[in-house]
Amino acid sequence: MNFKKPVYVTQPYMPPLEEFVPYLEQIWDSKWLTNNGPYHRQLEKELCEYLEVPYVSLFCNGTLALMVALQVLRITDEVITTPYSFVATAHSLHWSNIQPVFVDIEPVTFAIDPQKIEAAITPRTTAIVPVHVYGNPCYVDEIQRIADTHSLKVIYDAAHAFGVQCNGKSVLNYGDLSVLSFHATKIFTTIEGGAIVCHDEEMKRRIDSLKNFGFADEVTVVVPGINAKMNEFQAAFGLLQLKHINHILSRSAEIDCRYREELKGIPGIRLLHRPAESHQNYSYFPILVEPDYPLSRDALYQYFRDQGIYARRYFYPIISDFPMYRGLPSAAAANLPVAKSVSERVLCLPIYPDLAKDDQSKIIEIIKSNL
Numbered sequence: 209m210n211f212k213k214p215v216y217v218t219q220p221y222m223p224p225l226e227e228f229v230p231y232l233e234q235i236w237d238s239k240w241l242t243n244n245g246p247y248h249r250q251l252e253k254e255l256c257e258y259l260e261v262p263y264v265s266l267f268c269n270g271t272l273a274l275m276v277a278l279q280v281l282r283i284t285d286e287v288i289t290t291p292y293s294f295v296a297t298a299h300s301l302h303w304s305n306i307q308p309v310f311v312d313i314e315p316v317t318f319a320i321d322p323q324k325i326e327a328a329i330t331p332r333t334t335a336i337v338p339v340h341v342y343g344n345p346c347y348v349d350e351i352q353r354i355a356d357t358h359s360l361k362v363i364y365d366a367a368h369a370f371g372v373q374c375n376g377k378s379v380l381n382y383g384d385l386s387v388l389s390f391h392a393t394k395i396f397t398t399i400e401g402g403a404i405v406c407h408d409e410e411m412k413r414r415i416d417s418l419k420n421f422g423f424a425d426e427v428t429v430v431v432p433g434i435n436a437k438m439n440e441f442q443a444a445f446g447l448l449q450l451k452h453i454n455h456i457l458s459r460s461a462e463i464d465c466r467y468r469e470e471l472k473g474i475p476g477i478r479l480l481h482r483p484a485e486s487h488q489n490y491s492y493f494p495i496l497v498e499p500d501y502p503l504s505r506d507a508l509y510q511y512f513r514d515q516g517i518y519a520r521r522y523f524y525p526i527i528s529d530f531p532m533y534r535g536l537p538s539a540a541a542a543n544l545p546v547a548k549s550v551s552e553r554v555l556c557l558p559i560y561p562d563l564a565k566d567d568q569s570k571i572i573e574i575i576k577s578n579l
């Protein structure tokens with residue numbers, strides 16, 4: 209059983225090339241390449257409508273959007289966050305001179321455990337940066353209650369949460385700000401890209417200024433901003449992706465549904481719990497390889513690789529185990545047993561709109577064949 213083409217954990221959806229050409233012609237014609245051009249403005253508008261959020265500010269990537277989110281809310285000192293995420297969550301704090309304080313995750317949804325947040329709050333805590341990991345909504349109501357009690361800001365790393373809803377509305381409406389990533393590996397992509405979602409016009413104005421060197425108008429610089437703007441090619445790519453988003457999401461949902469059907473009840477394979485009241489985007493399919501499965505997680509990972517299937521161990525190692533964080537008091541293994549244990553068992557299976565039916569069959573077959 210060998211694959212001619214490698215199967216990666218994800219693959220961007222590429223709309224027909226001829227549909228992109230008119231956008232390029234327009235850019236060539238106008239020679240407006242970046243700095244809040246027409247496609248940039250149109251994408252902000254269309255994303256507000258599609259995501260059902262009041263304000264969107266586009267960025268060149270999600271990491272700089274996270275850093276600007278921290279800047280605009282003047283977050284300093286210590287921030288409570290999860291170790292079970294992509295490393296950019298903590299790096300954006302580190303680059304902002306903020307000390308991450310890691311709090312363990314909850315074993316069912318892998319979201320930061322709200323019951324453990326309060327014990328980590330100190331007089332230096334200024335914010336909570338939770339992650340809607342795999343698009344599963346965090347415990348948003350509990351987190352807001354804690355933040356209100358202790359006067360903390362909440363910035364959601366919503367890099368996985370494009371189009372996700374909970375309690376009947378976009379999950380991006382929770383917290384003070386939510387930050388999206390549109391990297392090529394994400395379900396909706398602008399090649400590289402990201403966005404901040406905020407609630408009011410004044411905040412959007414400050415964010416837009418910060419991502420453009422701090423300019424308020426042609427001659428006025430009001431804050432020491434950075435260059436984190438999205439360009440017109442990225443915005444055009446995003447507009448085209450948005451035209452195909454229903455296809456992207458429905459194919460991902462079908463693939464998720466088939467994995468769930470086929471893998472449920474397999475001894476030693478645990479599937480991620482998806483809260484019934486949430487509407488997901490199906491951009492990740494993590495499984496936990498438990499001790500009663502015949503192969504270890506790493507053996508199964510290697511077995512897949514040998515067949516040309518590049519399943520990924522997201523998120524292993526946990527962020528707190530990387531050298532720049534492991535000396536922190538909150539990084540101690542005893543503080544993060546759930547995150548540690550999940551990271552040692554997790555494997556993300558390939559899921560993307562163009563995943564061939566045969567390839568998915570083979571992935572399922574491999575998991576079953578080891579029994």
Ligand SMILES: *Cc1c(COP(=O)(O)O)cnc(C)c1O
Nearest residue numbers: 269270271294296297367389391
């Ligand atoms: C992808 C990702 C980021 C970083 O986004 P970039 O656009 O690649 O900078 C941040 N946090 C999480 C959880 C991510 O998955």
